[in-house]
Amino acid sequence: MTASLTNPLRVGLRQERVISPQCLVIFGASGDLTHRKLIPALFELFRQRRLPSEFAILGCARRPWSDAEFRSKMEKSLAVEIAADPEAWKTFCDGLFYEPVDLQIDEDLVRLGKRLEQIDRLRATRSNRTFYMSVSPNFYGSGCRALAAAGLLADSKRSRVVIEKPFGRDFASAQDLNRIVNNCAKENQIFRIDHYLGKETVQNILVLRFANTIFEPIWNRNYISSVQITAAETVGVEERAGYYESAGALRDMVQNHLTQMLALTAMEPPGRYEPESIRNEKAKVLQAARLANEAEPWKCCVRGQYGPGGSSADPLTGYRQEPGVDPNSTTETYVSMKLFIDNWRWQGVPFYLRTGKRMPKRLSEVVLTFREAPVHLFDSAGAGPTANQLILRIQPNEGADFRFEVKAPGSGMRSRPVDMDFSYDESFG
Structure with a gap:
């Protein structure tokens, strides 16, 4: 044998x-x-x-x-x-x-x-x-x-x-x-x-949710009070005026990149990791999504445009002064909106989406803010107890933060918020 x-x-x-x-x-x-x-x-x-x-x-x-x-x-x-x-x-x-x-x-x-x-x-x-x-x-x-x-x-x-x-x-x-x-x-x-789906940190939303039992049970309206999805850029329109004038921030960012992150954050667990299964669950989220006030959308949706700024040493042109832009353009370079998703998991939880060019800081992230503790037993080192937050950093400094309260050193029982940090750079190089 x-x-x-x-x-x-x-x-x-x-x-x-x-x-x-x-x-x-x-x-x-x-x-x-x-x-x-x-x-x-x-x-x-x-x-x-x-x-x-x-x-x-x-x-x-x-x-x-x-x-x-x-x-x-x-x-x-x-x-x-x-x-x-x-x-x-x-x-x-x-x-x-x-x-x-x-x-x-x-x-x-x-x-x-x-x-x-x-x-x-x-x-x-x-x-x-x-x-x-x-x-x-x-x-x-x-x-x-x-x-x-x-x-x-x-x-x-x-x-x-x-x-x-x-x-x-x-x-x-x-x-x-x-x-x-x-x-x-x-x-x-x-x-x-949508090339945004090729980002490691965007794909990581699925892994974080569905490969860790500590998150998915509390990933719902019973524990989460709000969700913020932000994509801010420090650059202006640069040489893309020809395209941007016909698109604006709404078509350039919201209806694709931010919507994809919204769907990944809010979707139900797929039956298996296959393209059609994931697509179907994402589609259900979009079918259930609505503006906070559809009858009067201007009350839950803001459009803006960056103007001239900077300093005398480093002046920054406004959008209407950019080469190729109509001097009377009303194309938005900033959009912020409030949405709700009408399903069992997210009913009543506001989702805030915002994106803009020429912002003070380059930042793309998803912030899940959890509900506050029902009773505040301890004094806070700040103005008040800070709600727990899970911050998924899409770019830059790719990774995630979990913010929670701990006892501040000293004889009293005072709490203060601290961050538990995961960095792609430190973990994977």
């Missing part, structure tokens, strides 16, 4: 997800999102060996850059990361390409198809292509039509299209865009994404 031994290395390899060869085509590659977010994220994935070796990135925009110019501009955006790992950049850089493309010109799409075939041969990407729409939302529909007309979405198994937020200006335009996209590709090829 012989014992059967299993090689643990082989078991581990079988459990690793095999990533197919891939060419990522980024439309709008000359824009802010590509050099600030997309390329740095892809480079980090490459350093973690989360990308296949047969991988290519093709940047596309109307600017007449060459491959070398595109690589040089991306290198400047990644100066700090490259300094930490120059060898990784050399290898990663070999997979960067650029092709001048205007999605409205048929000849450009034909040339794009030929360039993709060249990259397939050079990088062995096997015609697996993802088209990422990092362009103005006005071009999502026409861009998809152009790709479909050029035959670049014909293979439903090897081609896909990624559409960033915002998906339409309102419900009617979102439905129209959805019809256009579904006429260009099959549903399994279409990915409507």
Whole structure:
């Protein structure tokens, strides 16, 4: 009789997800999102060996850059990361390409198809292509039509299209865009994404809630008095006036990023960790959500706009003085609103959502304030006892705080609030 031994290395390899060869085509590659977010994220994935070796990135925009110019501009955006790992950049850089493309010109799409075939041969990407729409939302529909007309979405198994937020200006335009996209590709090829969901700290909301028995039993109206969700930025509109004038803070932040955090914070536990299960529970939250005063929304919703400020040494322009902004613009750069979720878990608990540009501090967080103790037995070192709070820090200083009362040192019985802190940086580096 012989014992059967299993090689643990082989078991581990079988459990690793095999990533197919891939060419990522980024439309709008000359824009802010590509050099600030997309390329740095892809480079980090490459350093973690989360990308296949047969991988290519093709940047596309109307600017007449060459491959070398595109690589040089991306290198400047990644100066700090490259300094930490120059060898990784050399290898990663070999997979960067650029092709001048205007999605409205048929000849450009034909040339794009030929360039993709060249990259397939050079990088062995096997015609697996993802088209990422990092362009103005006005071009999502026409861009998809152009790709479909050029035959670049014909293979439903090897081609896909990624559409960033915002998906339409309102419900009617979102439905129209959805019809256009579904006429260009099959549903399994279409990915409507919110990049905020890629943040570790946003994903951590689910883990914190559903992997710890100490939180979920008190995650309801019986113990929580209010929930605040904040996304504040210190920067102004910068070079995004063309987009921001048509969007504003409400469409740019509230209807996607803040709404996603609201849904993750308020949703019921899914039956299993699968995309559709999570989506269904999030949808139930949004169906039950309402403004605190729907008859008179101005009483529970505030819109504002940043004006000139700063100091004589460091003046800051107001929104209406920014390049490309209408001098009489009423586009909001700040929004604050009060919501309720009419279900058994959250009935009567106010949810406060707020976001703004040119704020005093850069901060994204979810704050759950618990109900006060029914009887105050002890004197407080402050103005009064502080309610317990769980603060989920999305960015910066990613992590979480739990605020509670303890006895202040001394002969008397006085309480004072302290923080128990978790930091991603200290725990994971």
